[in-house]
Amino acid sequence: MVSYRKYLVERTLTFIISMFFSITIVFLVPRLAPGDPIKTALEQVIVGGGSEIEKTVEEYKRMLGLDKDLATQYIFYIKELFRGNLGYSIMYFPTPVIDIIMRAIPWSIGLLTTTTILSWIIGTFIGAIAGWRGEGSRFFNILAFIALGLYVIPYYIFAVILAYLFGYIIRIFPLSGGYTPGLMPSLNLEFILDVIWHSTLPALSIILSSLGWWFLSMRSMIINVKGEDFILMAEAKGLRKNRILWKYAFRNAILPQVTGLALSLRNVVGGALLTEVIFAYPGVGYLIFTAITNMDYPLIQGAVLFLIFTTCFLNFAIDILYPLVDPRIRYGEE
Amino acid sequence: MPDTLLDVRNLIAYYMTPTAPVRAVDNVSFNVTEKEILGIAGESGCGKSTLAYSILRLLKPPGYIRGGEVLFKGSDLLKIEEEELRRIRWKHISYIPQSSMNALNPVMRIEEQIGDAIINHEKISKGELRKRIEDLLVSVGLSPSVAHMYPHELSGGMRQRVVIAMAMALDPELIIADEPTTALDVVVQRGILQLLRDIRSKLKASVIMITHDMAAQAQIVDRLAIMYAGKIVEIGDANDLFNDPLHPYSRALISAIPSISEKKKLKGVPGFPPDLRSPPPGCRFYPRCPHRIPGKCNVDEPRLIEVKNDRLVACHLYR
Known part of the structure; x- marks a missing residue:
């Protein structure tokens, strides 16, 4: 049974480590992907001037915390994850x-x-x-x-x-x-x-x-x-x-x-x-x-x-x- | 004159193949008396194991029993109802298989597997059952704690001992041991042989001991049958047969036993056993026999006849 306990600890560690990597990858991939989802979304709604869109994009980014550096965003993201917060849907805004x-x-x-x-x-x-x-x-x-x-x-x-x-x-x-x-x-x-x-x-x-x-x-x-x-x-x-x-x-x-x-x-x-x-x-x-x-x-x-x-x-x-x-x-x- | 326990008469067991049947056991007759150990020796593929399966009626397709009788205390095991046979199995005739490695169910504890055999045939309380299993394990030189283990936790020798304990569980009248030492190394082999010899004196059972290991046979059996290409060629008192083998094949086989005391060149038996789908006419040993008589041995099949006291030989040299 001692060996089973050791096995249990090993498995638990593996689980935690793989979860940590997955979370990080899910965080990084959309940020590395080219294109700006906010801009794309807004362009469909707002017709007209470029500078207006830019301003609104900046506004949204600040609201969503995307103006901060990557490390700060990451810590915030992890913190929110632990609280069970995965953000808000766009389709059903503002449903979490x-x-x-x-x-x-x-x-x-x-x-x-x-x-x-x-x-x-x-x-x-x-x-x-x-x-x-x-x-x-x-x-x-x-x-x-x-x-x-x-x-x-x-x-x-x-x-x-x-x-x-x-x-x-x-x-x-x-x-x-x-x-x-x-x-x-x-x-x-x-x-x-x-x-x-x-x-x-x-x-x-x-x-x-x-x-x-x-x-x-x-x-x-x-x-x-x-x-x-x-x-x-x-x-x-x-x-x-x-x-x-x-x-x-x-x-x-x-x-x-x-x-x-x-x-x-x-x-x-x-x-x-x-x-x-x-x-x-x-x-x-x-x-x-x-x-x-x-x-x-x-x-x-x-x-x-x-x-x-x-x-x-x-x-x-x-x-x-x-x-x-x-x-x-x-x-x-x- | 001791009573006959098992009487095998003209037993024929073949294996179906696309071309012709393999005549693995062809017209074999012998008997086992009470409390004796009968050895059956012969090369690999001579039909020894097929013989064991046939006696227990455990031969699986493509193997089939073509004819003969296996009389156990007078009733023919080949003819009785399945249910009656089931009751005889293990209670009266138990079996030690060729490889004890695979003979134990890997997902059941040893106690469950031995217990399974016991409770299947007897009414017994839980406490008695446990006691009995522990006693059995001790009697084969194992610790009682082995009962709670799984087969994979045991060594090869220990597993063989477990299987032997299992075979003795119901005090059967007959134990068929099919190459009980084959899969083991020499040191463990000796331990197992020692054990078999010990239980022989304690137990009231007769044993059929099948092996190609002549040295192992020499140590333990009372009577010995030599099998060649599906037939028994010689049968008689073991000591007598070892000292004075009569059939040319028995002689070759016994002179092939290595000896430490004498310095002699090891002789094998030249040639190969025949293809049992189309065995040679007459005597099956004819192609390899140093004393063959052309025109007689390859025409006329020699029958097993008594040539001296309690010794039967199937050879034209002795008439």
Whole structure:
């Protein structure tokens, strides 16, 4: 356990250092980029004289603190970050960027966590049984073929197909949005059902496309493990087939699946950009998309920073939790 | 006359290949009596392990059992129901596999793995189970604390000991040890052989000990069977057989054991074992045999017959 503590400290330091670098890069890049966003923005609004624009630009710069030197700006930036202040959106001025992100996040996390976990569970279990039954079963062979098909088709294709089939041809699901306009977002049954109804198609598109992969990888892992000596040994011990599958084969085959799940869970904050765009789903993906099309710099910057933070944090969490799943991981000791 | 525990009759086990089946075990008969250690020796690829898997009915495709009987205390293991077989496995016949390295489940603690075998066949309380596992570990020369460890925390020799402890867990009547010392270095090997010899006196079990290591066989077995190209060519009392091997292949194999006391040039067995997809007609050793009789040995397949007291040889030289 001493070595685990050391490992913990190392991981924490890595997390802090990588966060520090990311924050600095996010700070520097827009300042190094050519062009002046304020000027560009104002030129679209103010028609006429150059000196007027210059004056207004100076005014805004002073207001935003951009007239100070880089070091002062940096310290100010870090200080504000710690207070959770990511600046103000241009699109939705004067709403703070953090508020906008916070509003989008539950949608993305809700949609992607649910879909990722659901498809992981379904794919892993069916894959395990398919692998265990082996090549002999025609049903599972056909299933593997279908899974391969699902895996190679990108999720946004499913999104388009589903939207067309169930939103346009058979109109049983809504085509866009996170909930029916006019409904007050609250935690009552009516609203929750409405959200589920709206999320069905986006969720289905993501589940369908990731299911194939979970199925195929688990199936091949089980087939691999089946050839191991400890499976033969378990059989020689006279254990029941089901016990061998779940306690010997499954427990070994699941390890890479857990890594896979953890790795894909860190994408949940980023959102499934194209699905969200196709269904105008109010998540982070859709937010970034609109921020970019509207050149909303503070919002883009804030969203990127937020994504970096969550990615780093989830990686950190995976690193910490993984040794608890697989006893062979030795916390980096010699 | 001791009672026969295991009676293998005309066992045939092949491996399917695209061209012709590999005749890995071809018409093999032998028996194991109670409390004896039977050694089975032969070159790599002569069908020793296939024989072990076949007895346990653990042969995996493309391998298949084509015929014969494996009578264990009178009932044919090849014919009984899956469920009945499951109950016999480990409780009555346990197995020490070729590489104990991979025979242990990497994500289960040693106690769970040994315990799994026990609780599968017996009703036992948690406390008794723990005590029993610790006793088993101590009996193979390990510390009881090994119970809480994972396989990757143990050395190769320790893992082999764990597997041996596991094999003894239910006091089986028969233990099949398939090259239990192959993957180990010489020093550890000796320790394991010593251990096997010790448990032999303590245990009431019979052991089938499979190895290509003649020196290891010499140290431990009561009776010895020599296998060549899927067939048993000679079988008899171990001491007797070591001192006076009759079959030309047994002679070659035994003279290939290095000796420290005598200074002699090591002799191998010239040539290679035959392709078991199309073994030579007649005696399978014919192409390599120094005493072959053309026109007889390559035509007529010699049968295993008793040539002297308790010694069976399959060779036309002894008729």
